[in-house]
Amino acid sequence: MSAVTGRVSLKQGGGGRAMRALIERLFIADFASMPFDGVGLAAMDDGAAIPIGNEFLIVTTDSHVIKPIFFPGGDIGRISICGTVNDLAMMGATRPLGLTCGVILEEGFDLALLERIQQSLVATCREAGVVVITGDTKVMGRGEVDGIVINTTGVGMTKRPMRDNALEPGDRIVVTGTIGDHGLAVMAARHGLELEGDLKSDVAPINSLIEAALHACGDSIHAMKDPTRGGLASALHEMAAKSVVGIVLNEQKVPLTDAVRAAGEILGIDPLHVANEGKAVIGVAANAADALVATLRTHPLGRDAAVIGTCVTERPGSIILDTGFGRRLLAEPDGEPLPRIC
């Protein structure tokens, strides 16, 4: 927390170091010391894994706030389902057993909008093959909450909980598609920037894509993470630090749409630092990388999959960005990316 004011600041929700520090200091310390036999809060993974017999129950939860509520390519309803379904998939549970959905509404919220959000929730559930099985609704006074907040919790089973901390030197880093689409689309919409081109969020449930990948490559897949807040840069830093490897990232291989590349340049925002809502970063044994990419590319959500980097023993926890010109260390985003003046 800021030493000056002792108040929570927005950057502590940005998905970077500041947020992790807040969570570690405030929440993890107490809960991580309580007995739990499984993958719990201490792991700071995408979700928890509870051993049941010879399988694992995966549980994950996410609260969704977004401005604007409707943005190019999606809306708060779609993102609420995708966020949780994708977190389950990242832990290896690609067929969710069910979701809960809690909605907090501000007094005065437009019912027609709520209806549209509900329809989006339903459509996205169909797409992901999941059902909302219980829920909760609260209304708060005007000004006490900003429009609408949606929380979803998901559960699913897996035989092998997939982690984000098991990269090995030599592993290849694969992304399942283009990077930066969601973050830049939302930022452009939020600030009313009328950029030309097809800037559109990638928000989508990728559980079937991940299921295909796991089916094709099995144990060769060592680690997975979805590069949401903080973007690819944050996800790679977390995976590298937890796995104690360095990652050499080949910038020219990172798939970017022309629209994202252009918007990033105009706004002074690195597409590697902004959120994705329909992508995964996968660490895979070198000899299975080509097969993985080939499998991903047969799926409509994986058409642009590519090998973008390699794990090394040097500089554990760091991302060495090879730009094609030279190399530099990729900084981990710290708080929400802000547009630069120069």
Added chain:
Amino acid sequence: MSDPLKFRDPEMARSLAATLARLVDDIGRPVAVMHVCGSHEQAIAKFGLRSLFPKNLNVIMGPGCPVCVTDVPEVDEGVVLAEQGVHIATYGDMLKVPGTVKSLADAQACGAKIHVVYSPSQAVELARRMPEEEVVFFATGFETTAVATAAVIVDNPPKNFSVLSAHKYIPPVMEIVAEMPGSRVEGFLAAGHAATITGWEVFEPFVLRHNLPVVVAGFEPLDILAGLVELVALIKDGTPRVVNTFPRCVTREGNMAAQVELWRVFRATGGRWRGIAHVPNGNLRLRDEWAHVDARKRFTIDVTGLWNYAPPHLAHECICGDIMAGIKNPYDCTLFNKSCVPETPVGACMVSNEGTCKIWHLYGGVPDLSEIEVPA
């Protein structure tokens, strides 16, 4: 996904880097040059160009980040206005810049109404949408962005709109840096976008006075490398003059219409640049005829109220100025990595992602990454 861009061809870059290395070798001793533009540092960092520079060439990041050189009292003015309940619209990278006790981001966390905008006209839009509220555009940047501010000021903005100008003017600070005792800078890389406005001839008196070459360069990787090749060649030949390596945007006289607008609205006045010095004619303030849009005239801004509960003692120990002038490095600073870290920065070099201190904090100096081998 596009074809490789013309000014981003890695092959050409390597060939320019080889030429640069040869020139520096010919000189046969360490050479220090300075760029005075945050965008140059941004491009150098973004494309990893530093790893292409010859070891004997020190490319110093000068006082070219307008955010970094915005002085503490200027930030304080913004914070005080925000705490009076005025809406502050500003560029995103101003939010974290520390004032005496608070940044605008801190003020926002305490409930102040701070808006990130991408252009002055967005701030005007904001004012139009909220006619009952006072909207102050906290304007920062060099002559490039000052022109955009001038444009909205002359265009009859709504009555509830005003400007708090922290705009800076680049040519005078180059004089300061060139005259700094201990300065080893042998040539300057000037900012192509600022020169688009001012023209390249604005640097000619400087070259005559200081006998140092100035090369105007653009911002693509090849622009920067070509600019450095030209600059080092001028140093080697001992023929200081102004060379424009960015002719696709910059002319001798510059954008006359923009200059007229700039000086119609602003006057140059002396003022402090954070960590650098008092820079004569380095600050751009609104002329008296624009008093009705000048936030300093419209509001009473008493920043001393901020100082009552936390004396700005740390700021006195900050050596950002010497670091920006290329005389010292972050390890020479007693605050570095102790009281001054990215979460609670004291000096501006720790705020900006391109700031030297931030880079050294994150990466432990200037790392050599070329040795790391990637398995085939």
